[in-house]
Amino acid sequence: PQTIFLADYTPPAYLVEDVHLTFRLAPSATRVISRIRFVPNPDAKSRDFFLHGQELTLIRATIDGAEVTPEITEAGLTCAVPDAPFTWEAEVEIDPAGNTALEGLYMSNGMYCTQCEAEGFRKITYYPDRPDVMAPFTVRIEGDAPVMLSNGNPTGEGRGWAEWTDPWPKPAYLFALVAGDLVAREDSFVTMSGKEVALRLWTRRGDEGKTAFGMEALKKSMRWDEEVYGREYDLDIFQIVAVSDFNMGAMENKGLNIFNTSAVLASPETSTDANFERIEAIIAHEYFHNWTGNRITCRDWFQLSLKEGLTVFRDQQFTADMRSAAVSRIEDVMALRGRQFREDNGPLAHQVQPDSFVEINNFYTATVYEKGAEVIRMLKALVGDDDWRRALDLYFDRHDGQACTIDDWLKVFEDTTGRDLSQFRLWYKQAGTPRLTVTDDFAEGTYTLTIKQQTPDTPGQTDKKPMLIPVAVGLLNPNGDEVVPTRVLEVTEAEQSFAFEGLAAKPIPSLLRGFSAPVILTRDTSAEERAFLLAHDTDPFNRWEAGRALAKDVLTAKVTGRDGPERPYLDALAALLRDEGADPAFKALALRQPGEDDIAQTLFDAGHSPDPDRIHDAAETLKQQAAEHLQDIIPRLAAEMTIDAPYAPDAEQSGKRALRLGLLDLTTRLDGGAEAEAVHAVADNMTLSLGSLGCLIEAGRAEAALAAFHARWQDDALVLDKWFTTQIVHAAPGDAVSIAERLSRHPDFNMKNPNRFRAVFGALAMNPAGFHAADGSGYRLMAEWIARLDPVNPQIAARMTTAFETWRRYDGDRKQMIRGALEGIARTPGLSSDSGEMVARILG
Ligand code: HT7
Numbered sequence: 030p031q032t033i034f035l036a037d038y039t040p041p042a043y044l045v046e047d048v049h050l051t052f053r054l055a056p057s058a059t060r061v062i063s064r065i066r067f068v069p070n071p072d073a074k075s076r077d078f079f080l081h082g083q084e085l086t087l088i089r090a091t092i093d094g095a096e097v098t099p100e101i102t103e104a105g106l107t108c109a110v111p112d113a114p115f116t117w118e119a120e121v122e123i124d125p126a127g128n129t130a131l132e133g134l135y136m137s138n139g140m141y142c143t144q145c146e147a148e149g150f151r152k153i154t155y156y157p158d159r160p161d162v163m164a165p166f167t168v169r170i171e172g173d174a175p176v177m178l179s180n181g182n183p184t185g186e187g188r189g190w191a192e193w194t195d196p197w198p199k200p201a202y203l204f205a206l207v208a209g210d211l212v213a214r215e216d217s218f219v220t221m222s223g224k225e226v227a228l229r230l231w232t233r234r235g236d237e238g239k240t241a242f243g244m245e246a247l248k249k250s251m252r253w254d255e256e257v258y259g260r261e262y263d264l265d266i267f268q269i270v271a272v273s274d275f276n277m278g279a280m281e282n283k284g285l286n287i288f289n290t291s292a293v294l295a296s297p298e299t300s301t302d303a304n305f306e307r308i309e310a311i312i313a314h315e316y317f318h319n320w321t322g323n324r325i326t327c328r329d330w331f332q333l334s335l336k337e338g339l340t341v342f343r344d345q346q347f348t349a350d351m352r353s354a355a356v357s358r359i360e361d362v363m364a365l366r367g368r369q370f371r372e373d374n375g376p377l378a379h380q381v382q383p384d385s386f387v388e389i390n391n392f393y394t395a396t397v398y399e400k401g402a403e404v405i406r407m408l409k410a411l412v413g414d415d416d417w418r419r420a421l422d423l424y425f426d427r428h429d430g431q432a433c434t435i436d437d438w439l440k441v442f443e444d445t446t447g448r449d450l451s452q453f454r455l456w457y458k459q460a461g462t463p464r465l466t467v468t469d470d471f472a473e474g475t476y477t478l479t480i481k482q483q484t485p486d487t488p489g490q491t492d493k494k495p496m497l498i499p500v501a502v503g504l505l506n507p508n509g510d511e512v513v514p515t516r517v518l519e520v521t522e523a524e525q526s527f528a529f530e531g532l533a534a535k536p537i538p539s540l541l542r543g544f545s546a547p548v549i550l551t552r553d554t555s556a557e558e559r560a561f562l563l564a565h566d567t568d569p570f571n572r573w574e575a576g577r578a579l580a581k582d583v584l585t586a587k588v589t590g591r592d593g594p595e596r597p598y599l600d601a602l603a604a605l606l607r608d609e610g611a612d613p614a615f616k617a618l619a620l621r622q623p624g625e626d627d628i629a630q631t632l633f634d635a636g637h638s639p640d641p642d643r644i645h646d647a648a649e650t651l652k653q654q655a656a657e658h659l660q661d662i663i664p665r666l667a668a669e670m671t672i673d674a675p676y677a678p679d680a681e682q683s684g685k686r687a688l689r690l691g692l693l694d695l696t697t698r699l700d701g702g703a704e705a706e707a708v709h710a711v712a713d714n715m716t717l718s719l720g721s722l723g724c725l726i727e728a729g730r731a732e733a734a735l736a737a738f739h740a741r742w743q744d745d746a747l748v749l750d751k752w753f754t755t756q757i758v759h760a761a762p763g764d765a766v767s768i769a770e771r772l773s774r775h776p777d778f779n780m781k782n783p784n785r786f787r788a789v790f791g792a793l794a795m796n797p798a799g800f801h802a803a804d805g806s807g808y809r810l811m812a813e814w815i816a817r818l819d820p821v822n823p824q825i826a827a828r829m830t831t832a833f834e835t836w837r838r839y840d841g842d843r844k845q846m847i848r849g850a851l852e853g854i855a856r857t858p859g860l861s862s863d864s865g866e867m868v869a870r871i872l873g
């Protein structure tokens with residue numbers, strides 16, 4: 030496999046003026062007829078004509094009407110062409126029914142659909158499949174499906190055919206086609222300039238009852254992008270289609286978003302509050318791509334974070350506006366630490382803008398997405414809200430219709446603010462999570478904070494330079510009053526001091542407020558100070574952070590056999606739960622212990638080799654202690670969380686249910702699951718039903734409930750996914766692998782469906798003590814299934830290898846077993862370049 034380098038970028042030899050495609054649909058032999066007008070690119074360095082193409086059977090090709098015989102390779106074709114504008118026509122045959130990789134044109138549940146990002150269009154026809162070639166498309170679809178859709182506006186239809194025209198030039202990765210027996214929820218939206226846009230949310234028959242929430246989320250997103258960024262929708266129709274076999278969450282194809290059913294379909298009976306929240310965010314994310322991704326796209330895939338980091342940031346802003354800003358920030362940071370910090374501190378660490386890749390699908394990562402969004406958040410903090418909005422206006426103005434780079438993006442900010450952002454640019458180019466170490470001093474009314482920064486070595490990158498890090502700081506006096514409100518310190522040096530003058534007493538610092546930078550900050554802090562901040566900090570993120578840090582101190586002490594601050598932690602938790610002014614959602618978050626994987630990384634950073642079983646035992650012990658310590662508070666508080674109104678997936682009700690379930694989890698430690706059984710028996714929504722089921726599994730009394738759950742939901746694939754997952758995630762460590770193995774033989778298990786595969790094997794990776802079983806059975810099972818899945822769906826197989834990315838943390842025996850498992854995958858005959866690249870990078 031070939032490595033692609035950013036430094037090798039050259040402009041395309043030919044540009045495309047317009048594209049006409051005709052699809053003659055047939056499950057195993059679809060014909061695709063293309064008519065493409067090419068023009069020489071005046072900026073090109075060569076005149077070599079190359080079209081990407083993979084797994085295509087070429088039937089015929091002509092140039093300006095004359096038959097040609099191109100030279101065909103595995104990657105595409107070359108052909109002698111005129112050094113002037115010309116029309117290329119080709120007919121190819123493809124096999125959607127045999128396409129299990131779910132990239133290109135494939136079939137799901139009898140329906141045709143496409144996935145072209147990043148490089149799937151080349152499996153549909155010969156084309157310059159690179160994002161800097163943008164063109165308007167007209168698409169005619171011929172077939173017997175009742176509904177046949179493509180990008181843009183409908184421009185004609187008749188018996189057995191439909192035509193769609195997308196006037197906005199787009200790269201091929203945004204192409205989409207869907208055909209099948211679909212039903213739509215229809216609605217409309219009047220844009221800020223008074224234009225009416227038709228909205229359609231398509232599903233297969235039987236799922237139409239799950240589309241109301243998605244449609245509302247879409248309308249909210251459209252309004253929000255107008256109000257906050259002045260961005261208006263630009264076609265007559267916007268459509269979403271739900272597909273059950275889909276590699277990721279959703280895809281922002283121009284005017285025709287395609288969604289994994291799990292990312293759009295929802296009902297109170299079948300979806301949890303977390304599902305609703307995720308769906309709202311993904312619908313917003315894909316819609317926001319219309320401007321940040323589609324109207325302005327990426328020049329090449331090294332610029333992926335240009336669209337993804339910015340769009341994640343925009344969807345985070347949207348969620349903060351729709352729900353609780355504090356709670357959503359905490360959730361975003363938990364996700365960042367859980368996925369991106371894990372990635373950044375292991376063998377897969379890479380830059381937000383990588384310099385090279387083998388398989389671009391392996392770079393749709395938490396670093397490109399979530400760290401990319403944090404970089405944008407820092408940029409906004411540095412320039413301020415007004416310049417942020419001015420810069421975005423300039424970005425949309427200057428680059429509309431273009432394929433851009435991250436440097437273009439930064440230049441917009443430099444031009445808007447007059448600031449030199451060359452040091453800030455390091456956030457895109459230096460991998461690894463910076464470590465900040467803070468010390469302080471107080472003398473004669475002046476409080477001094479000294480901040481040291483250091484970014485660790487990562488694969489292929491050593492000797493990192495100091496970065497520009499915005500550290501938001503506030504100071505509290507010992508009474509809990511804020512004496513210095515939030516101020517953003519710009520750390521630019523390896524070591525730097527900041528003085529605060531005129532203080533009457535030594536203050537308590539609240540550092541990195543709102544998690545103002547994606548760093549690991551350490552400062553010697555007493556348990557009392559953490560408890561004080563948990564009680565008094567005016568910054569809600571740091572209030573939560575103080576509790577979490579205390580819990581981590583308790584857990585790491587337990588694992589390493591030291592005395593930990595149990596008492597201050599449990600007392601502070603009790604005080605928070607009693608605080609009537611605190612939001613239930615916030616209390617629920619504070620009650621959640623740090624994850625076992627987080628503790629493993631913390632121990633590793635402190636020089637220990639983490640023992641997954643001991644970590645699990647410590648977490649269980651602390652839960653038991655919390656249950657006992659809080660037992661007087663729990664019943665009353667749980668009763669206060671009952672909701673009399675009809676179910677609504679809004680922030681208020683979700684917060685109450687989250688707290689109720691957090692308390693139920695503790696109660697289960699005291700009553701062996703009696704109350705969980707009662708809650709489960711009467712639950713009329715999936716949040717309480719699934720939450721109580723998890724408690725029952727942990728209490729070892731879920732057999733009947735699991736059987737009943739399966740019987741009730743066996744025809745609902747998304748709920749059945751939950752049934753698979755919950756049994757593994759909540760399994761006792763000693764049982765997790767055998768349960769996953771048994772479930773992989775269940776008649777409802779289907780490795781071809783990515784949701785189902787993740788429901789079992791993604792879940793196993795989420796049970797760290799189970800996956801890391803000392804006998805290596807978790808590793809063997811995971812490796813065996815990755816190797817089996819690889820020829821069927823290399824993208825998903827490659828992603829699943831990340832279960833092993835933390836292998837260097839563990840003891841010698843585990844390391845050796847993981848190495849063996851990875852080497853076994855690497856030896857699989859015909860292994861895809863997707864999985865091959867991942868295994869090689871993980872092994873290092
Ligand atoms: N831009 C999309 C990324 C993507 C994708 C989506 C579905 C299936 C395969 C995919 N490969 C890449 C999704 C997004 O970030 O919005």
Ligand code: ZN
Nearest residue numbers: 314318337340
């Ligand atoms: Zn995206």
